[in-house]
Amino acid sequence: MFTVRTRSSDSRARTGTLRLNHGDVRTPAFVPLATKGAVKTLEPRDVAGLGYELILGNTFHLLLAPGPELVGEMGGLHAFMRWDKAIITDSGGFQVFSMGHGGVADEIKGRGRSRAGGPDPDGRTGAILSVAEEGVRFRSYVDGRERFLSPEGSMSVQAALGSDIALVFDECTPFHVSREYTARSMERTHRWLERCLRWHTEHGPPGQAVYGIVQGGVDWELRRLSAAVVASSRADGIAIGGSLGREKAQMHEVVSWTTAELDRLAPDRPRHLLGIGDVDDLIAGVELGIDTFDCALPTRLGRHGVALIPDPAAGWRVDLAKGRWRASREPILEGCACPACSAGFSRSYLHYVLRAGELTALRLLTLHNLWFIARLMDDLRAAVEGDRLAEVAGALRAGVAPGVVV
């Protein structure tokens, strides 16, 4: 289901094509989130129009509402949400364990300290009731009912959703736990991987690919071991999950350990990096041989008034809600061909409509951010194809706009 097309001569980067039930996906690719069956503020035709071929739906959220039975009855997630290109579904592990550890998302992805007991990434409070070998018992944020998710349960939900790529159910460990805890948790994830694959062999929908998940926290030995276990499994692809460290440098290191091992053991299988989507991390991830990335960042930033721009010193971001843009005639990004910039909206207007609470503003920034990331990935693909990734990555890191450098 995956063909490597070209390999970079001076890095681990490669381009390829994922051949999925709902069409081909050219990689490296960014995967926008349709967590609850909609890319927030957009219609499917918008997402396709931006150039995306793969989006991510979430098993945890879709399990709780509207439920896999209903989605199945409606012909699967593609038919239900009117998206006819490919879908990858997250297994729900990350969300279930986020609840348990209390808003663990930021910590896992190296964005700061854990907020114990805090809300889950979508601002809902949830509660984990028990974690056992069999699975996880938790309370639904939708209706307060007790629910249970197991490896087999997650796979069966993903079968009902009919995604093109299913992810195995994993135990997702935060950064602050001990090496022993991480090791035990990783071993459970490996056992769960086998249970997921077994279930899928018997009951999985035809053509649905399954990705295993490499865990092991920030420990070199554990990551290598986990990579070896997943590589030796029948998983069609390999995702990298769990705690990637406290900061970016450590995250890049953990990813590098893993892809180095995968290059040795499973060079032709596709690799997905879970939950990473900062501009610099996408560039680094491609250099390290990642094929696909998913992240809430571009869409979530947009809904918070933050637009992506080629300004590395500013973290590739501009906060349009800030007063300094009140009278700015500038577009978000000069020369940008996204629906917001090409229509001529000024920072002044966007600042105003953001402050006024107009939903149109959230849509315009979402469109811009997803356009920006799509063009960035276009550039990175073209760079690998032309074997000039170092040059192109250098230019992007120096603040050249996507679409200009290639």
Added chain:
Amino acid sequence: MFTVRTRSSDSRARTGTLRLNHGDVRTPAFVPLATKGAVKTLEPRDVAGLGYELILGNTFHLLLAPGPELVGEMGGLHAFMRWDKAIITDSGGFQVFSMGHGGVADEIKGRGRSRAGGPDPDGRTGAILSVAEEGVRFRSYVDGRERFLSPEGSMSVQAALGSDIALVFDECTPFHVSREYTARSMERTHRWLERCLRWHTEHGPPGQAVYGIVQGGVDWELRRLSAAVVASSRADGIAIGGSLGREKAQMHEVVSWTTAELDRLAPDRPRHLLGIGDVDDLIAGVELGIDTFDCALPTRLGRHGVALIPDPAAGWRVDLAKGRWRASREPILEGCACPACSAGFSRSYLHYVLRAGELTALRLLTLHNLWFIARLMDDLRAAVEGDRLAEVAGALRAGVAPGVVV
């Protein structure tokens, strides 16, 4: 600036063309609201794509934020919000007086009793400080500052906005006041009309049309008098405002009195009915010789999960948030070519995304509702052109879908 194209042989209905600074508007037409400089959830290209040639911006809200100076500096409202077709601006009278009377919007438009002290139509609380011959002093809901709006002030804001049609500043009286109060208020509105026209003659932007506003509450004599006063003024067009009664029958009667008088005194001037947009009211309004209508209803209903459908018995509405649509495979409306229905979204999906709080849902319902109203107006225009309004109105009132009957 207005040409009557055809007149119905058996009603007061007519078709016409408004020739405005930013293009022609075929009438009868519905005018979507861009209250704060954006049609909520949509981009300008969406609104144009639905077939609309005229939208309404609001002087009161745009005065408070971002302010006419900024909009003027940015080249006017068209350039600021990236809408190159025509704009009509409300004078702010309705909003200012809504604050004073406490959520008067519903009452003025015959939708129930006044909620004394309640929020204004946009859910903000405001406070009127004084009403005098000179103008109205009130407290801004944006920053709590004391502000003042007068006839000249309103016209100068509308000049800075650069709208194609400006409305004069009127005192907007609710239903529950005495005839004497309504009469005194109406007389003040007539004096303010003259002040607005005087200011506009000296300072108004070239080509900006000005509409006077007929007041007079639900009193036959006052409405006739007010229609005569506005008809005898230099106003380019005539809007019908103020209290239109406690219920629909009374509203139709008040409109009928007014347009009968206008047919006699100003048959060739365009007429706008302020704040009315129920499907049956649009049909009745066209029969009574109204040329343009504005209303928050189609867009606001959409944001509350309610879709317009050709079901008169259900008030032309279906509430998709209701549990009965949980597993419905039906589209909002069979055969509808709107962006939501033609993309194949089921009521089940829309129900789910509404409940899930997805902004995509609000956009899809807004698109459907504005499409529905645009096609309704297409049908009514074609019916008048073909002199078969009675037949077409009858079919629409019997529940035939717009686009099918003509």
